[in-house]
Amino acid sequence: MNCGELYNNNGGNFFMIAAVLEAPRRMDLREVEDPVCPEGGLLMKVEASSICSTDIKMYERGQRDLVYPRILGHEISGVVFEEDGAGLQVGDRVQIYPGVYCGSCPYCRRKTENLCEGIRIIGFNLDGGFAEYLSVPEQSVKNGSVNPIPDGLDFEEAALAEPLGCCINSQEMARVQDGDSVLIFGAGPAGLLHAMLARLRGASVVAAAETLDSRARLARSSADLVVNPDRDDLFYLGMDLTGGRGFDVIILASRDVPVASELFSLLAPRGRISLFSGLPPDLASASLDFNRLHYREHMIVGSYGCTPAQNRKALELISGGMDVRRLITERVSLRKIWRGMEHARGRRGLKAVVTDFG
Ligand SMILES: [Zn+2]
Ligand SMILES: [Zn+2]
The missing domain is CATH 3.40.50.720 (NAD(P)-binding Rossmann-like Domain)
Structure with missing residues (x-):
């Protein structure tokens, strides 16, 4: 993994640190321009982003829905940093369902939004959570993809709601x-x-x-x-x-x-x-x-991904006592993300989570 030099020519703009996948097997840790808070959406300060085997697959050889260059990371939780009419408060703790779906196609109407004809996915074809900040579009806010984290759950546990939601999809289907x-x-x-x-x-x-x-x-x-x-x-x-x-x-x-x-x-x-x-x-x-x-x-x-309802159900299950914490066997800072990626790629332990974004 290629972790590039940080460069500091801020020139008056705000920059954040992000891990950017430029091409297969080329992930650079570098400064990118801060995302802006989209109209009707929100800007989130990322607090936990867990690494998925799909991230490893994307790093190694790409994936059907991936578009380069891309900040990966689709298992994300954090706090609202800025909002524009999203109906949330700055400081709210939230977990993000990564699918940005249209809400009106035949699949969305049947509540199988993961199969939406016009879906875009945070961390696949929209920038994701291996960064200090994440831009969450208005569509996600309106569609109920921004989930408040229940009291008693920390950011790491909340980030695991997405992968658990995918398991719920598979077990409901089966x-x-x-x-x-x-x-x-x-x-x-x-x-x-x-x-x-x-x-x-x-x-x-x-x-x-x-x-x-x-x-x-x-x-x-x-x-x-x-x-x-x-x-x-x-x-x-x-x-x-x-x-x-x-x-x-x-x-x-x-x-x-x-x-x-x-x-x-x-x-x-x-x-x-x-x-x-x-x-x-x-x-x-x-x-x-x-x-x-x-x-x-x-x-x-x-089964591919999960629906927003299954993601919410997963948060409830974790909040209800499902012990997902024991799956976390590595915690890394964004600056050392390669260590977490190696942990996942080498299948040494179980889940690696990025927990420090400074
Ligand atoms: Zn995943
Ligand atoms: Zn749709």
């Missing part, structure tokens, strides 16, 4: 419910959020498949069974755990996933597979036995 057995591929931050959420939704059995021993260890307190599919017989252990039925829900929260035929052999009748993680192109195509889906009533569901 209809995780009371008594379900759930298998999660990947025990990274998203995998563990999924495990905690599945329990809250009433899952009776939660298993995780993880190839990294360090992560497998951290997953043991959240799952009934943690297997290493490189070493263990996942099929045998999974069938043993589910009384020979297979899992009601399988969630792919990792790029390390078996071929489709193996996944379906682990799935109970009426079972659902949630495609939570995007996969690299060489792993993304699969051949399917449609007759197997037909006879066993299997379902496959995709």
